[in-house]
Amino acid sequence: MVCCAWLFAVAIAALAAGFPGQAVSASGTPTLASARDLVTQGKLDDALRELDVLAAQKPEAPGVERLRGIVNYQENHLAEAEGDFTRAVQEDPSDLQSMQMRGIVLFRMNLPEKAIPILEKAHTSAPIANADPNYVLALCYIATGRYNDARHAFAAQYGFAPDSAAAWLFSARMLFRQELTAPAAGAARQALALDPHLPLAHRLLGEIALAKGDVPGALAELEQEIRVNPLDGETYNRMGDAYLRSGQPDRAQQALDRAVLLEPDASGPYILLGKTMLEQHDPVMATMYLQHAEAMDPSNPMTHMLLGRAFAESGRKDDAQREFQVVQKMQGATGAVSSQP
Secondary structure, eight states: OOOHHHHHHHHHHHHHTOOOOOOOOTTOOOOHHHHHHHHHTTOHHHHHHHHHHHHTSSSOOTTHHHHHHHHHHHTTOHHHHHHHHHHHHHHOTTOHHHHHHHHHHHHHTTOHHHHHHHHHHHTTSOOBTTBOHHHHHHHHHHHTTOHHHHHHHHHHHHTOOTTSHHHHHHHHHHHHHTTOHHHHHHHHHHHHHHOTTOTTHHHHHHHHHHHTTOHHHHHHHHHHHHHHOTTOHHHHHHHHHHHHHTTOHHHHHHHHHHHHHHOTTOSHHHHHHHHHHHHTTOHHHHHHHHHHHHHHOTTOHHHHHHHHHHHHHTTOHHHHHHHHHHHHHHHHHHOSOOSOO
């Protein structure tokens, strides 16, 4: 599903784009400008009250419905926001930003079929600040099984030729994010058919194989990736994971050491090195790697779970209990701990 932080940024960008309206009244009477000021201050309920007053005026001032839509969107009142943006477009058919926002809201309401024609009509306009509605349009196409159209929308967003190897690979990556492994693998293979030396294509196929539990297939793809792209740290990280799953901790350590050298600021290789050391019955080294990973990313429950194991195997029972309690709190907040670092 589309990143909620990105969608929130869309709303903020739309607000920053500006709304027509009069200046703040010296008498304290609500105006569009005063309501907008309240929104920028985070006083959304107060802003809505002012906007309700403005909406009751005849004729209604231009921009009121769009701003109401932005506020309701930020409040996660999606049905109300969809109505607001609909009215904004009815009042001003040239209001392409409201049209874009209506399409985004419909997508978030799990109505991609309804969002598509709206976004198709609006997507040729200038994007909302730095947020491109082509992205949401492409996700709508994916949700409705229109993978070729999704590829073309992603290509338009990034300026790729629509049927290029890069467009196919980007589409494959986005399909994989939606856990559509079969079409993702097909798209990645098409990218390689167009460009056999395309970086990151074999890595993606390796990640897909790992997700399916096909460790030998993953290793074969990752080894091919290294031949064409030998300096990608994430490839070595995935290779270390695959070797670890296949019961080859020595080879896992070698791959993960290379990942750390190439990507020293990534926590994933350190987590896997900690897990590798535990497999090799070296809890002291495991603790060193895992504490480094914890300092980089203290919110990863896998790190705390493995640290608990390392402390327990070192006889540090109190430290182990503390780490397991951290994991339990995280599980209560977010659900089960992922098996991936």
